[in-house]
Amino acid sequence: MSDDDSDIFFEYEYDQEDDLDESSFCFSSDGEDDVMFDVDGENSDTPQTKISDTLANVGANGTLYYPWNVEQFIENKLLAKLDKLANGTLTACSIDELLIMLQVKGWQEDEVLNDYFDNRDKLYEACGLPVGVPMRNTLKKIKNYSCFVCCEDYSETYVYSLTCGHTYCINCYYSYISNELANGGPITCIEPDCKYTIPYRDVTDIFDIVNKTNHGGVTTIKSMVENPLLVANTKAMINSKRKYKWCPATDCNGFAELVGNVNDSVESLSSAKESVDISKVPIVTCSENHEFCFDCNYENHLPCPCWIVKKWIKKCNDDSETANWIDANTHGCPQCQSAIEKNGGCNHMTCKKCKFEFCWICFEDWKKHRNDYYSCNKYRNERQEDEQRKNRSKQSLERYLHFYKRFAIHENSMKGDLKTMAQIDTYTRLYMEDLRDQGKKNLSWNDIQFLPTAMRALQNGRKALKWTYCFAYYLGKSNFATIFEGNQDFLNKTVEDLSEVFEQIMSKKNPDKVGMILKNKTKLRNLSELVNSRKNMLINGARANLDDGLLWFDNEI
Amino acid sequence: MSRHPFHRRLLKEYQSLSQATLPGIKLVSNDENLTNFIFQIRIANHNLYPDYERYYLSINITQDYPVDCPQVKFIIYESVDDDKEDSDSIEIIEKSKIPIHPHIYSNGHICLNLLGEDWTPACSIESILLSIQSMLNTNDKLERPPDNDSYIKHAPLDPKRSRFVYHDDNV
Numbered sequence: 001m002s003d004d005d006s007d008i009f010f011e012y013e014y015d016q017e018d019d020l021d022e023s024s025f026c027f028s029s030d031g032e033d034d035v036m037f038d039v040d041g042e043n044s045d046t047p048q049t050k051i052s053d054t055l056a057n058v059g060a061n062g063t064l065y066y067p068w069n070v071e072q073f074i075e076n077k078l079l080a081k082l083d084k085l086a087n088g089t090l091t092a093c094s095i096d097e098l099l100i101m102l103q104v105k106g107w108q109e110d111e112v113l114n115d116y117f118d119n120r121d122k123l124y125e126a127c128g129l130p131v132g133v134p135m136r137n138t139l140k141k142i143k144n145y146s147c148f149v150c151c152e153d154y155s156e157t158y159v160y161s162l163t164c165g166h167t168y169c170i171n172c173y174y175s176y177i178s179n180e181l182a183n184g185g186p187i188t189c190i191e192p193d194c195k196y197t198i199p200y201r202d203v204t205d206i207f208d209i210v211n212k213t214n215h216g217g218v219t220t221i222k223s224m225v226e227n228p229l230l231v232a233n234t235k236a237m238i239n240s241k242r243k244y245k246w247c248p249a250t251d252c253n254g255f256a257e258l259v260g261n262v263n264d265s266v267e268s269l270s271s272a273k274e275s276v277d278i279s280k281v282p283i284v285t286c287s288e289n290h291e292f293c294f295d296c297n298y299e300n301h302l303p304c305p306c307w308i309v310k311k312w313i314k315k316c317n318d319d320s321e322t323a324n325w326i327d328a329n330t331h332g333c334p335q336c337q338s339a340i341e342k343n344g345g346c347n348h349m350t351c352k353k354c355k356f357e358f359c360w361i362c363f364e365d366w367k368k369h370r371n372d373y374y375s376c377n378k379y380r381n382e383r384q385e386d387e388q389r390k391n392r393s394k395q396s397l398e399r400y401l402h403f404y405k406r407f408a409i410h411e412n413s414m415k416g417d418l419k420t421m422a423q424i425d426t427y428t429r430l431y432m433e434d435l436r437d438q439g440k441k442n443l444s445w446n447d448i449q450f451l452p453t454a455m456r457a458l459q460n461g462r463k464a465l466k467w468t469y470c471f472a473y474y475l476g477k478s479n480f481a482t483i484f485e486g487n488q489d490f491l492n493k494t495v496e497d498l499s500e501v502f503e504q505i506m507s508k509k510n511p512d513k514v515g516m517i518l519k520n521k522t523k524l525r526n527l528s529e530l531v532n533s534r535k536n537m538l539i540n541g542a543r544a545n546l547d548d549g550l551l552w553f554d555n556e557i
Numbered sequence: 558m559s560r561h562p563f564h565r566r567l568l569k570e571y572q573s574l575s576q577a578t579l580p581g582i583k584l585v586s587n588d589e590n591l592t593n594f595i596f597q598i599r600i601a602n603h604n605l606y607p608d609y610e611r612y613y614l615s616i617n618i619t620q621d622y623p624v625d626c627p628q629v630k631f632i633i634y635e636s637v638d639d640d641k642e643d644s645d646s647i648e649i650i651e652k653s654k655i656p657i658h659p660h661i662y663s664n665g666h667i668c669l670n671l672l673g674e675d676w677t678p679a680c681s682i683e684s685i686l687l688s689i690q691s692m693l694n695t696n697d698k699l700e701r702p703p704d705n706d707s708y709i710k711h712a713p714l715d716p717k718r719s720r721f722v723y724h725d726d727n728v
Contacts, residue, residue: 149623149678151566168679172624176678179624183674190679192671 056259059283063294064259069287070234071225073255078102078234079224081109089113096135096199100127103186103233128188128197130163137162137198139170139205147172149190158209162198166191174210177203181228184236203229245294247286254286258294276546276553278305278539291460300460301467303542308553312470316404334363403473410466413499414459420502421455424517431514450525451517454498457528461495464535471542476554480545487541491534498527560590563622567591570682582686585613585634592618595634596686600693606656611636613653614689616682619717626676628717629685631655631665658696664709666716668702 056064085098090113093101098112104127105111115123124131139160146153147169158170168176168190177198180187186197204227224230238244238255247254281302282294291300293309301309330339335356340349347360357366428448468488475481501524505516517524545551561567571591574584583597594616600606613634619625634653655661660668671680671688702708712719 149566150563151569166679172678175621175624179621188677190677192675192677192680192684 057285059285059294062279063282063284065282065284065294066257066259067254067285067287067289068257069252069254070231070238071253072287073238074225074230074234078107078230081107085109085112090116094135096201097124097127097129099200099230100129100186100197107237125195128186128195130196133163135163135199136165137202139202139209145169149176160202160206162189162194162196164189164191164194164196166194170206170210171214173206177206177228181232184232184239187229198229200224200227200229203227245284245292245297247288247290248292248297248299249286249288249290252286252288252290254288254290256284256286256292256294258282258284274307274553275305276551278303278543278546281305289456291463300463301470302464303539304467304471308470308474309467312473315400316407331360331363334358334365400473403469407466407469410462410469414462414466417455417458417462417499417502420499420506421458423506424451424455424502424513427513428517448517450521450528454524454528455502457531458495458498458502461491461498461531461535464539465491465495468538474553476552478551480550484538484542484545484551487534487538491531491538494527494530494534498524498531501527561592561618561620561622564591566623567618574683577683579683579686579690581690594618594682595632597634598686598690598693600656600690603694605696605699606693610656611653612656612693614686616685623678623680626672626680626717627682627685628715629667629669629672629689630716631661631667633665656693657699657701658693659698659700659702660692661701662705662708662712663701664712666708666712666719672717 056066059065081102082095082098085093085102086095090098093116101112101116101123102109105115112123115126121131129135137160139158141156141158143156144154145157145159147157147159149168149172152169154169159167160170160173161167166189172190176190177187187203188194188198189196207228238246243258244255245258246252247256283291283300283302284294285291292298293301293306296306296309298309298313304312330341332338333340333351333354333356335358336351336354338351338353340351342349342360348357348366349360350357358364359366359369428451432448465488468484468491472481472485472488475484501520504510505513505520510516542551568591571587581599581601583599585595585597587594596614596616598612598614599608599610600612601608606612613632615628615630615632617628619627632653633655636651636653655663655665662668667689669688669692671685708719
């Protein structure tokens with residue numbers, strides 16, 4: 001995993017109403033996290049995210065992948081191909097022509113080259129480029145124009161036309177292009193049956209003019225990386241190919257690219273349906289350092305295998321809140337077990353379903369109360385058989401609630417931690433700016449680098465901790481399960497310790513927050529290392545024990 | 558209902574539709590805002606579609622027209638037939654049929670590329686009418702689409718929400 005300045009926190013929030021598929025998690029990420037502690041150009045020792053062309057990242061389980069975001073991808077992958085063609089082999093073509101050809105050929109530059117030298121005219125025709133005539137696209141301002149599409153009469157407007165000369169007003173072209181962008185493919189002239197393709201640069205120009213005149217916007221599309229057509233095309237490509245997966249974090253436009261034979265690795269994963277080999281879980285990160293599982297597209301869920309995660313989420317969606325509420329507010333009818341909520345004062349209950357009359361206090365047949373009114377006031381030692389049966393089903397629910405509550409608590413704590421850390425970040429940044437204004441430079445990037453590292457450790461530690469509760473819920477009883485619980489406890493304690501230090505720093509009683517940070521430097525560093533090593537120990541231990549059959553998942557649960 | 562943002566365009570299309578007489582096509586009704594139309598289509602000299610048979614096409618203009626194509630489907634229309642020469646004063650109520658065609662489902666949904674990916678803002682109501690008429694004119698198979706039964710069971714009310722695969726351009 002790369003270790004750079006852009007720090008990540010993202011939190012996950014359980015969404016009960018969502019379907020199981022894909023969207024069971026909502027993520028939200030801190031908007032400012034990627035510029036944390038960026039002290040501008042003065043400290044050149046700030047590590048930069050570098051996308052290497054040759055070196056792939058290695059995920060937590062040895063998965064080879066590239067972390068990307070859309071801009072980096074366009075810059076490094078797509079535009080690099082364009083450069084290669086434009087400055088090397090196909091210097092005769094314009095940038096616009098090359099981009100269209102590359103897009104039509106799915107960014108396979110070899111195919112473009114082959115087809116070009118094989119039959120240039122055929123390729124041009126397939127790409128909707130003019131053959132035999134120069135490109136004559138015009139975008140100009142004219143007076144007294146009546147557009148055929150919107151039927152508006154303009155005293156003055158921009159109109160656009162391709163080589164074919166079919167002219168329409170810029171507003172129509174703007175809405176047409178905006179609409180067609182969703183398809184991600186090349187966009188042709190508005191005229192039906194006219195196959196001329198609109199070049200990238202023209203899209204930029206059209207969007208800029210419309211944004212300026214109609215929407216009063218001042219933002220212009222500065223670089224190729226922001227070109228709407230390129231962005232839409234890239235997104236469509238990422239969606240359609242299996243080797244790319246979007247980062248599941250909210251508002252994150254990062255994604256990961258799997259290296260090597262994707263079909264092999266993805267199929268071996270999905271075929272191993274109930275595999276306990278968690279060393280195969282492909283954990284990758286996006287360009288913002290959000291860790292996620294390439295297979296099931298959830299956040300990093302180690303030590304749980306994907307199928308357990310799916311099972312758990314389904315269970316949580318089915319049960320959790322409803323079960324909680326039913327448990328707290330209702331009681332089953334002693335005869336038919338349907339849940340009953342008592343909404344009046346009288347304790348003489350009649351089940352709506354089976355018409356059974358009973359007493360809310362002792363859950364006995366009401367008839368028994370006739371003679372000896374409220375016999376249930378007497379304490380009886382032996383529990384009813386009925387109660388025992390109910391207890392068993394209650395026990396399984398209680399067991400689930402035990403794990404679910406802890407799972408949910410850590411999920412919420414991740415959010416709380418995030419808030420504290422965002423505050424600390426703001427304080428530190430202000431402090432650093434102050435120092436710089438005063439011309440002092442006694443604190444550099446290196447001196448506070450431990451802080452984002454500690455924050456990351458806390459988030460990842462909590463995340464792992466959260467998933468250990470899902471893991472433990474499905475775990476069969478054994479001595480090793482007890483050891484696992486022990487390790488879980490250790491991690492729990494360390495994570496809470498670390499979280500507490502952060503809380504103390506932000507505590508109202510503490511006026512000198514930055515001083516406190518520096519004072520606790522060693523403590524934070526040690527604790528975050530401890531969290532990391534305990535987290536790894538827990539996951540590695542679980543993996544080894546699952547492998548050796550010392551830990552297993554109980555299918556009955 | 559408020560005016561359509563492209564009212565001028567609709568007005569122009571409406572004017573040309575009501576003036577020009579397209580053979581076999583008649584505007585039956587439309588609303589004030591010019592967003593809902595019903596057209597009657599007649600196919601002449603065809604051995605699959607008898608001359609007396611009238612088909613009714615409903616065209617709904619969406620809010621995003623003309624960037625977005627209209628919702629188009631065949632409907633079963635009940636009309637009081639005044640063409641019959643019976644001098645009896647009994648009114649004959651006729652129910653129209655959905656034409657049988659390999660690209661028209663029995664619920665009236667039409668699988669036509671112009672109504673999907675080939676739509677551009679320069680197409681018009683007239684071009685839809687003409688291409689549906691020619692689609693019927695050139696047909697020589699008296700059959701429904703192969704997946705008709707399964708499609709109509711699950712089809713959304715709005716045919717635009719179906720994802721048709723335009724597999725066959727010959728019919």
